[in-house]
Amino acid sequence: MSTDFPTGAGTERTGTGPAAGSAGSAGSAGSAGLKPTPRSRVRAWLRGPHETAFDVAERQVPEALAARNLAGARQSVYWWDTAEAPEALPAFGAPGAQAGPGANTADLAVVGGGYTGLWTALMAKERDPDRDVLLLEGARCGWAASGRNGGFLEPSLTHGDSNGEQHAPSENARLRQLGAANAREIAATIERYGIDADYRASGELILASEPHQVDELRAEASGTGQEVLTGAALRARVDSPLYLAGLFDPDASAIVHPTRLAWGLRRAALEAGVRIVEHTPVRGLDQPRAHGLRPVRLRTDGGDVVAQQAVLATNVFPSLIRRLRRYTVPVYDHAIVTEPLTPEQEAAIGWAGREGLADMNSRFHYIRPIDTPEGLRILVGGYDAHYHFGRTLRREYEHSPATARRLAQHFAAIFPQLADVRFTHSWGGAIDTCSRFFSFFDLTCGGRVASAAGFTGLGVGATRFAANVMLDLLSGERTELTELEIVRKKPIPFPPEPLAWLGIRTTTAAMIRSDRNRGRRGPWLRAMDAVGMGFDS
Numbered sequence: 001m002s003t004d005f006p007t008g009a010g011t012e013r014t015g016t017g018p019a020a021g022s023a024g025s026a027g028s029a030g031s032a033g034l035k036p037t038p039r040s041r042v043r044a045w046l047r048g049p050h051e052t053a054f055d056v057a058e059r060q061v062p063e064a065l066a067a068r069n070l071a072g073a074r075q076s077v078y079w080w081d082t083a084e085a086p087e088a089l090p091a092f093g094a095p096g097a098q099a100g101p102g103a104n105t106a107d108l109a110v111v112g113g114g115y116t117g118l119w120t121a122l123m124a125k126e127r128d129p130d131r132d133v134l135l136l137e138g139a140r141c142g143w144a145a146s147g148r149n150g151g152f153l154e155p156s157l158t159h160g161d162s163n164g165e166q167h168a169p170s171e172n173a174r175l176r177q178l179g180a181a182n183a184r185e186i187a188a189t190i191e192r193y194g195i196d197a198d199y200r201a202s203g204e205l206i207l208a209s210e211p212h213q214v215d216e217l218r219a220e221a222s223g224t225g226q227e228v229l230t231g232a233a234l235r236a237r238v239d240s241p242l243y244l245a246g247l248f249d250p251d252a253s254a255i256v257h258p259t260r261l262a263w264g265l266r267r268a269a270l271e272a273g274v275r276i277v278e279h280t281p282v283r284g285l286d287q288p289r290a291h292g293l294r295p296v297r298l299r300t301d302g303g304d305v306v307a308q309q310a311v312l313a314t315n316v317f318p319s320l321i322r323r324l325r326r327y328t329v330p331v332y333d334h335a336i337v338t339e340p341l342t343p344e345q346e347a348a349i350g351w352a353g354r355e356g357l358a359d360m361n362s363r364f365h366y367i368r369p370i371d372t373p374e375g376l377r378i379l380v381g382g383y384d385a386h387y388h389f390g391r392t393l394r395r396e397y398e399h400s401p402a403t404a405r406r407l408a409q410h411f412a413a414i415f416p417q418l419a420d421v422r423f424t425h426s427w428g429g430a431i432d433t434c435s436r437f438f439s440f441f442d443l444t445c446g447g448r449v450a451s452a453a454g455f456t457g458l459g460v461g462a463t464r465f466a467a468n469v470m471l472d473l474l475s476g477e478r479t480e481l482t483e484l485e486i487v488r489k490k491p492i493p494f495p496p497e498p499l500a501w502l503g504i505r506t507t508t509a510a511m512i513r514s515d516r517n518r519g520r521r522g523p524w525l526r527a528m529d530a531v532g533m534g535f536d537s
């Protein structure tokens, strides 16, 4: 137990009334006895009427405690320290790379070596072992989102069922079935190729941290036979004073070691005969003038690749098809990982089921166990998300000390028993947010170039589905997948700057306010819902 833990941070919260404390008690002009100015009134309005449990946590858990617990944390991806990195493959046209006839041609060129590209390349070979497939990766396979995510492998193809209901009501039921089948296929592939991805069908415990969320959980559970856990029953499952209720869904998620999944797919693709070049950014794609009649040409520093067909699996990075760039914006998400817990610390939080945990706030946290021979580690991520003006992507954005500190404060409030536990890793990564919050598709160049992007932070499972969609699109056949509305229709594009920045800032502020106003969606969020840019996971 921490000695310098503040009184009250670990206290029990009850299931009714607003969260402990109030905006007014946190030092507003009103509480100080001063006359509220128009400015302070606007600020108070923007802040929202009630503090959330996590606002309280930030007030009660000293930043100094969080800073101390993070002091030894390396700014690097935990997963990379616990997977054996495969040797880099030579760049296209470099010494050691394949040379001679056929080296610069392919039946199918795949640009991008994250999950989307790797699944596409592997499944293209599975569909037709004679197809000559070349994958071109700008850096190393799996270095980006696919190697640094939380490892929640969810069946949902639509970033949650209610988001699917909102954006694709007519086919949501079918999408649920396709998503479940896709998740089963991922598990089967991992098994088939012996991929050491620590796959575990863990299920997920969805947690209410605010009183109004308890009602939402009850509504969600009604008629399903699932039980909403509260009080002692909940604390027997995961011993936190912060959560008011929980609903366990055994099918909501599995968990994986994300990097090992990416590198395992890379190995499987190589063994299936896919040619892979790394450190090969594709600089441009020439669209043939006589659409459909000529192959596509991909420009790299080592020469051109001439491909009959191409798949663009470049996620958050600028698409080689310029008009697709307006559909996504990069948003940085962050995570921290604890040191291994001692057996006593482990026992203090229960969590025998070791399921993934996620709360119900608009800005939600994801928390998952990582079993190691040295003991249980815990990963906490999410909550803050950062967009940088001009859709910029920079390595320095992967580190946000303020967000890491905030996550550490929240962790100490979730598990006050672990307030002394230190963190060893802290990192972030960019997610390709689109306005409907799940992937969109494109087919161009006379049916020769397919793209998928827009996974918005839920792509561990959905990328395999997207790969299948793209292969179907390139087949020229009409299939069930090519006829889906979510495949034929694109989301609303983001406007240019400064409107994109202003819109994202306004939406973020509205989400924060909604969390502080018992989940009520204010005028801005309702307007976003009305135009088809709302999010309801």
Ligand SMILES: Cc1cc2nc3c(=O)[nH]c(=O)nc-3n(C[C@H](O)[C@H](O)[C@H](O)COP(=O)(O)OP(=O)(O)OC[C@H]3O[C@@H](n4cnc5c(N)ncnc54)[C@H](O)[C@@H]3O)c2cc1C
Pocket (backbone or CB within 6 Å): 111, 112, 113, 114, 115, 116, 117, 136, 137, 138, 139, 140, 141, 142, 143, 144, 145, 146, 147, 148, 149, 150, 151, 152, 153, 154, 280, 281, 282, 283, 313, 314, 315, 316, 317, 318, 320, 333, 334, 335, 366, 381, 428, 429, 430, 431, 455, 456, 457, 458, 459, 460, 461, 462, 463
């Ligand atoms: C911190 C974080 C946590 C997340 N947690 C989860 C989670 O728990 N569950 C979940 O489902 N999803 C999660 N996600 C999202 C998930 O990781 C992504 O949706 C998924 O990995 C996307 O895979 P991808 O292959 O499309 O993209 P990436 O993995 O980003 O791969 C794209 C690749 O394309 C390459 N590339 C780009 N442009 C070019 C070019 N011109 N030439 C050559 N190569 C190029 C890049 O170098 C990169 O390797 C998270 C993401 C982040 C960042």
